Amino acid sequence: MNAPRATVSPRVVVVTRPTELESLLARHGTREQVRFFLGQRGRTLAEVEAAHAKREAALQVVSAALPLRWRRSRIDRADLSRFVFGPEDIVVVVGQDGLVANAAKYLDGQLVLGLNPDPQQYDGVLVPHPPQAAGDLLRAAAAGRCRLESRTMVQAELDDGQTLLALNEIFVGQRTHQSARYRIEWAGTEESQSSSGLIVTTGTGATGWARSIARQRAGPVALPKPTERALVFFVREPFPSRATTTRIEQGKLGEKDKLFLRSEMSDLGTIFGDGIEDDHLDFGWGMRLQIGLGEKRLHLIAA
Secondary structure (H helix, E strand, O other): OEOOOOOOOOEEEEEEEEOHHHHHHHHHHHHHHHHHHHOOOOOOOHHHHHHHHHHHHHHHHHHHHHOOOOEEEEHHHHHHHHHHHHHHOEEEEEOOOHHHHHHHOOOOOOOEEEEEOOOOOOOOOOOOOOOEEEEEHHHHHHHOOOOOEEEEEEEEEEEEEEEEEEEEEEEEEOOOOOEEEEEEEEEOOOEEEEEOOOOEOOOOOOHHHHHHHHHHHOOOOOEEEEOOEEEEEEOOOOOOOOOOOOOOOOOEEOOOOEEEEEOOOOOOOEEEEEEOOOOOEEEOOOOOEEEEEEEEEEEOOOO
């Protein structure tokens, strides 16, 4: 997939999250207090400062690479839900792979460039590019000459209209370690279940949590590929009892498929995406949920 040609000069929106050093300074106040805190845990301030310096160096490279006539903004992960993205924006994520997932659900067609400031620390699945490549890739994107990967997203929708999008996976279960109780409907079969919850993963998420579950099972369902328009769900540790059964344990959803659940939990039932528990939907008793492919996709500038 190729990027469309921009009709106006783009705005580059750089997305970051606080480094460990910034978070520790916000908590402890001074470098000396941070040094003491880390020393109590067998770590040094120097290693934390080195990681911070790599991120800062990457940001300097990106800033220097931008054409002077281009507009630019920088936002923190915590501001994503409040920031208004424009249709011509190019979003530059500098950091770990999860930061791309954090940004994805707030976008609507904008191109995303993932830059990896520390390849020894971050896998680079969604941030595959070195910061030094930013200039050429951004100019190619603005001219419509870059190659894109279209990544599928998963959408959860409650019967009251609330929705949640995720790039990697959606989890449904209890906020605590208690068993999740619900009725599940899939491929013409419906049953009551008690489990540790379930996840519905995209091809992007297939390299993480879902991969760990799939490795423990010898089931017939293959994980989707990164750009595949498909989802896979896994029920985690379903428990058979007089009131619950375990016929539905996993399955693959295509373009028109939906997975349905009705909560049999109290106010502790929850739905969250991409591991962000704070950004969740409540899933209380009697609420009905459907999960399927999201209409929105992440448009990632490819390597």
